[in-house]
Amino acid sequence: MKYKISILTVIMFFSILGCTKYWEDHYNTEPETVDKNVWEAIQADPELSAFVDVIKQFKYDSLFLTDNSYTIFIPDNDALNAYLDTGTIDKTLIEYHISEQFIQSNIVSGQRLIQTLGEKYALLESYGNVTKLDGFEMDYVSPLYRNGKYYKMNKVAVPKPNLYEYIATNNPILKRFIDEQDSLVLDREKSRPTGFDEFGNTVYDTVSEIVNLFEIEYFPVKHEFRSASATIAFPVGDVYNNALTVMAEDLGGTFIDYNDIPYDWQEKVLIPNLLYQGVFDNRIEEYEFLKQYEDDSVKLRNVLGDSVGINYLPSDKVLCSNGYAYSYSEFEIPDSLYSGSVIDEAEWLLRLTGINKYSWKDYVTVTSDASFEPIKEYITTASNDSIIKLNFPKTYNGQFELDYKTKMSLFPRKYLMIVRTHMDIGGIYNVYVNDELVKTIDYYDYLRFQGLYFSVNGDRVRNEGRFNYFDCWVESIWEYGQANIRFEYVGPGFVFNKGLVIDYVEFVPETSWVDWPTYIWDKNN
Secondary structure (H helix, E strand, O other): OHHHHHHHHHHHHHHHHHHHHHHHHHHOOOOOEOOOOHHHHHHOOHHHHHHHHHHHHOOOHHHHHOOOOEEEEEEOHHHHHHHHOOOOOOHHHHHHOEEOOOOOHHHOOEEEEEEOOOOOEEEEEEEOOEEEEOOEEEEEEOOEEOOEEEEEEOOOOOOOOOHHHHHHHHOHHHHHHHHOOEEEEEOOOOOEEEEEOOOOOEEEEOOEEEEEHHHHHOOOOOOOOOOOOEEEEOOOOHHHHHHHHHHHHHHOOOOOOHHHOOHHHHHHHHHHHHHHHHEEEOOOOHHHHOOOOOOOOOEEEOOOOOEEEOOOOEEEEEEEOOEEEEEEOOOOOOOHHHHOOEEEEHHHHEEEEEOOEEEEOOOOEEEEOOOOOOEEEEOOOOOOOEEEEEEOOOOOOOOEEEEEEEEEEEOOOOEEEEEEEEOOEEOEEEEEEOOEEEEEEEOHHHHHOOOOEEOOOOOEEOOEOOEEEEEEEEOOOOOOEEEEEEEEEEEOOOOOEEEEEEOEEEEEEOOOOOOOOOOEEOOOO
């Protein structure tokens, strides 16, 4: 028994000794160290003289006069001179070859993103005795000096642009859109509350900061991360401009080519539509956009979390430091984006000021001999579940005008203007668009014709519950922009309840207007 115990003791001793040796070999390997400044060693290497000259020219040599440690990836003279035949050297390139991290290649296995001095990330790979930076193999690894170490390369590693840098160079229209999303917001952590305003809102001793709303909603394209990335598919250059030209030709009139399409429309309609269909989390490969079979449809989840149909073929993939950028192989603007109807919901005119209390927004002008409080009433059969309502005294015969601009701008053309209202509250109103009288409506007509309304095209339109409509042709929109709408109270007429109800106002281009929807009664019925 004692003999067996002795044997086990010997085995355990040698096992522990072997494990200790493996641990020391694997984890406690100390790199060769030299008591010398790394910059002195670099300057003493004749193969690196071109890099030394560049560092001095851009005054980066002061970095190495401190005790801070750096890892420097240095292209040799041949590599730097070959690069200068076609490229240029700037601070971005220099900072891409310097890292504030101490990088010991023998403790890196596989791939690792390392942050460089300019806060860009480079790909470091280490497999056995082979070390690469962005795919370029290192020819030499220096010992560890007092303040860092360096690697020799036979190529110049060119930093990849981040998505914003790529957009800034190749897509001026999208760059403009992103830049204009800068917004000044309250920094609540640094601001101190001082009281309340008349509406009960907290008032702060304000400290503000600038944030970019595009980067908040979609992706921080100006920043780089170890793991987060995005894919942006957006038509670039001629692909984008040619589509605008086709749209201009379709609009006709004064619209000739892409230069005539207002940026305001691109900013509010086209670009948000393209971003909704073209910004995704992570790097999306080209094959993921493709149909497997001709009759298939492709859907991807966009960065907002919505499933979107992919009706374009991406092209010209560019690898950026924080994602992929694609253009389109072909692009055509759907006519529904510029020839569809434009609806203004009436409740958009109101601002909430308290519990069930509203006031008119700043762009709304009300002229009246008496004060009438606007009411927002929730009705499930309304287009957006709510209407605005004003109640007048039964004998009110004074002045009242409601004047405002449409939320969306309109292209110059002929429109069918449709106003959805309520047949039980009203009076006699003149309706103006851009100061031109387009309709006089007497709400008593709804009662005389038992809820029927005769459209300008001769169709008979029946009421939906107590909601009804009036319409008119509008030909007073001569240039692209917001239309000015004015409801002018003429008198009480013969309706029992005086006032005004608006559910929505809709502008339907003549070219896309076919017929009233399902609430039509055929004229022969």
